[in-house]
Amino acid sequence: MSAETSSKSGKTVSGAGEGHSRAAVVRGISEELAETLDRIAGELGGSPDLKMRKLLIGTAPPVQAAVVYISGLSAEDSINDFVIGSLMKVNQAREQAPDPGGESLMEYVMERALETGDARIKEDWNDIILAVLSGETAVFLNGYASAIICDTRDEEGRAIDEPTTQLVLRGPKDSFVETIGTNITLIRRRIKTPKLWFEHLTVGEASKTDVAMMFIKGTVDKKLVDEVRSRIRKIKIDAVLESGYIEELIQDKTFTPFPTIYNTERPDVVAANLLEGRVALIVDGTPFVLVLPAVFPQFFQSPADYSERVDIAILMRLIRYGSFIILLFGPSMYIALTTFHYEMIPTVLLVSLLAQRENVPFPALIEALLMEGVFEILREAGIRMPRAVGQTVSVVGGLILGQAAVEAGFVTPAMVIVVSLTGIASFAIPAYNMSIAGRIVRFGYMILAGMFGFYGITLGMIVTIAHMNSLRSFGVPYLSPFVPLSFREQQDTLLRLPLWFIRPGTVSPTRSGENQTDQGKLIDSGHEDNLSPAVQAKGKTGLLDSTEE
């Protein structure tokens, strides 16, 4: 936008007439109705779904007016009844009104005639076009360099359905849909406090996607909200079609397999997280809502933990952590045991394992990579499989491939057991992105185990944990509250303590227990990870590591 045209006012109309050829850069609109309508039609390429209803307002003398909207995006019934209908009645109404003199026709229409819920006067061309494109209706009056925007958006969308990815046996069965308005309602319905605030942001040069940032005032750390807002504002992208785009652009560190932002399609999960002081980002067009900051233990929580009895919930949660460990180390342990550390295996079992291996030409590592690779292919194919053939293929893939591979001497039966165990374990993790992270890291462990046995696994483990320790989600250490250790916050991590024990207001993602400095450190580290140990130089320079990665 050039500087001379960016003077934002509707009073530039005098220049707008001559400067018609530069229409695209003129921000004001013309007072001439016909010219304005031509310009809109021209800008949208004469699209057939653009409706421009011209009418006369029956004042004396009659004033030409036009109602502009896009059919399909707008609720045409309400346009007919409340916009066009009320414009038609202006004549009689204005004569009956006690003092029509003082105000302009535009103000009169706006304040006394239009019967829509939300209406505002806009003078900026881009605002008007954007409003029309988002399903609102623009009312132009001849002789006025502005338009009235009426909210007639038709939130056409899928009905609220059961969640498809995060199922629970007991708990609410509704899930988010693609329309942002509905999603906000679903959350509001659960938290009826005026402190539930949300801010509206727009992301994407072309898509102008609505993003709602929700938080509970007073519970949330203000610095967190500011940081999220500023990171979202910094986004430069053409289109945001899914919340994953936002996730990728605002996360602290991009080079890691572990997710540092949680996503969910369950309103109850979002509500619970908001109450714990987190921020939710609802992106228009997707049922997946982002929750941040996210720490590692959060990916192992399931809403069912709170609907079941405590003992059951604890057991289930431990099983989930256990499955993650099996997922990471299952195949690599098997490789290490059979390749390097036979002595760990009880003798009888060892004999039977070796008897199996006798027919297999590959080393255990190749065997495992082969089977895990096949399993990954099956899983990827399963997502895309049409529902009708899905069952058949999984039977063919799982049963026949496994059985036949054993009989053909490709793999040992024990390997099939290990691979299917890790496969099942990966589904026990409630968060899909965490299970993918585990699946990726698992391959690294397998190769390390094949080359170095337990030595490789242990080193890999150290590096993985160090890596996780270096991660932060919006300033919060990823492994907290395990590291830095905080006993006060252990009530809902590895175990879930009874609800009467969890005192309200003690769970906060931004509070880190023993390490007080982390609190001050929150957020100000900005986008990069700032973990370089620089001794505070007192008057000395050059020691500080100022080069960030």
Add this chain to the structure above:
Amino acid sequence: MGEVRMGIVQCFTLAMLFELGTAMVVNLGVDTGKDAWMSVLLGGIAGVLPFIGYIYLYRAYPDDPLSRYSRKLLGKYLGGLVALLFILSFMMMAARDLRDGSTMLVMATMNRTPIFVISLMMILSSAYVAHKGVEVLARTSLLFAVIVMLIGGFCGLMMIFSGKINLLRILPLLENGAWPVLRSVLVQNYMFPFGEMICFTMLMPYLSDSRRGPWVIVASMLFSALLLSLTTVMNLSVLGADIVARSPLPLMPTISKISISDFIQRLDVLVVMVLIIGVFFKITVFYVAALVGISDLFGLPYRTMAYPAALIILFLSVMNARGFTEHLDEGKRLLYTVFPVFTLALPALLIIIAALKRHRSAPRPD
């Protein structure tokens, strides 16, 4: 610029893993026979004394690592030289531990893998963690301390259940009088592993709690001394002093005695795991101490020297001795000649100068 800080629990676990490091598996205080556990315990207590001196220096300069206050105390050139010597000694110690650890691993399990490859893997992981910084190292130590304690607890329980412990084997106490134990403490056990705590002078500026932090490290030293002593008691009571004296890694045969209904047996791989974790943290702490020193002394960003330093340590470890016997021999010589200079003499010099300086700059009543 985020501040890098070690919490109290983290610095406890870091010091603990550092102490246990290789000491857990190797033969400590061999020459005292049945009383080795006493010399280990006393060595721990004796090792605290120099550390109290380091705490004195830390109190005087709470924001500076050793390499900086040495320059403040001794002047730019002499102090710089001392700092450089310390950095070299840390790298040397890291290299020696790398060699120790790799050789032990080769002896214990991986006898067909070249030692260079094992060292390379170790130093690469170490470099990754060091690259991430002191804070990440300290945090990582917390989780691994838990793992080591779990393994220790499990092995201890299994050992008790399998009934292999015979405490009569460590009797009689002080068979040859108190002198051999004291001698061993004075010659060796105050230094290994407790004298090596000198490298924490480089890390203490990162403590989040400068008042309690150093004493937490002392507590951690005493706790590790207790653990090491208990381990030695276990080795002696399971194997007997004779076998312990003859085996290079006595914990391995000890643990492999565990057998419960022929199912839980050969747990020595867990010892290998403890060994790997311990060696890793020992090397990395020395390495990070050297890196902090380098970045402080030469004014380089901390990260730029991470990988070059890794290379230096790796080649030092490979080239400093032609064989393991020579390596051990050299270790013995260093233990009597070089290490006391760094753990006792130079710090003592610094302490004296610091005390004089503080005395002179103290406000005089006039």
